[in-house]
Every structure is written in C-alpha cells, then in structure tokens.
Amino acid sequence: MHTDGLRKQHQEILALLTELQAFLDNAEHVARECQQIRKLLIQLYGKVQIHLSMEDNILYPKMINGFDPELSQMAMDLQAEMGTLKQTFSRYIQHWMSDQIQAYAQEFIFQSTAIFQGLHQRIEAENNQLYLLYERIY
Numbered sequence: 789m790h791t792d793g794l795r796k797q798h799q800e801i802l803a804l805l806t807e808l809q810a811f812l813d814n815a816e817h818v819a820r821e822c823q824q825i826r827k828l829l830i831q832l833y834g835k836v837q838i839h840l841s842m843e844d845n846i847l848y849p850k851m852i853n854g855f856d857p858e859l860s861q862m863a864m865d866l867q868a869e870m871g872t873l874k875q876t877f878s879r880y881i882q883h884w885m886s887d888q889i890q891a892y893a894q895e896f897i898f899q900s901t902a903i904f905q906g907l908h909q910r911i912e913a914e915n916n917q918l919y920l921l922y923e924r925i926y
Contacts (some may be wrong), residue, residue, distance in 0.1 A: 794839065794842065
C-alpha cells in the first residue's frame, strides 16, 4: 500500500480545516454562519472517518505486525494517541449542532481551535514521520 491516497486525504482534511478556521475570527461571525459551519463539520467528520478506517484496517496493522521495530512502535504510539483524539473529535461533532454553535459561539471557537490543532499535529506526524518511514521500509 502506497501512502499517496492517504496523503491526498490529508490535503482534503487540511483544506476543510482551513475553511473552518476562517470562521473562527470572532463569536459574531461564528453565530452568523453557524449553518455553514455545521455543514463543513459534517464534511470534515466524514473525511476523517474514511481516512481513519483505511488506516486502522490496512496501514496500521501492517506496520504494527511488520518486521521493523521502530515503525511498529511509532505506529502503536500514534494509534493509541489517535484513539483519544478520535473519541474527543466524535464527542465534539455530536455536541456542536447549529443551535449550539450559535448559542455558545465563543466556547465553540475555543474547542474548535484545540481540536483542529490536534488534527493538524496528527497529520504532520503521519506525513513527516510515519509515512516516510513506512515508504522507506515498504
């Protein structure tokens, strides 16, 4: 399995994050655009779920059960870390419906900033460490 498809998914996820972050400049903007924000969140959630499914079912098992101990350990660490982020992201998506976004815009900005930063960091770690090591070995 090459990582080109996964990297393309990362680009799509990052594009949605960038689009969403443009709304986070102030609470009024968030409240006014709550419907559009919710639509983008649903798109983001769908892309992240598909991406994680591919990784969890194909990529990570191959790395964890492979012959390279460094890659195996890195994959286990990132998978454990992602489990926490995945749960947090799912709760975040379930909680922030349009009416909640509008009513609690400042809190939405605060939580979104933290979640989006976690997703960015995860994508960077995969692109710049995990995938490079995987490609070198496989």
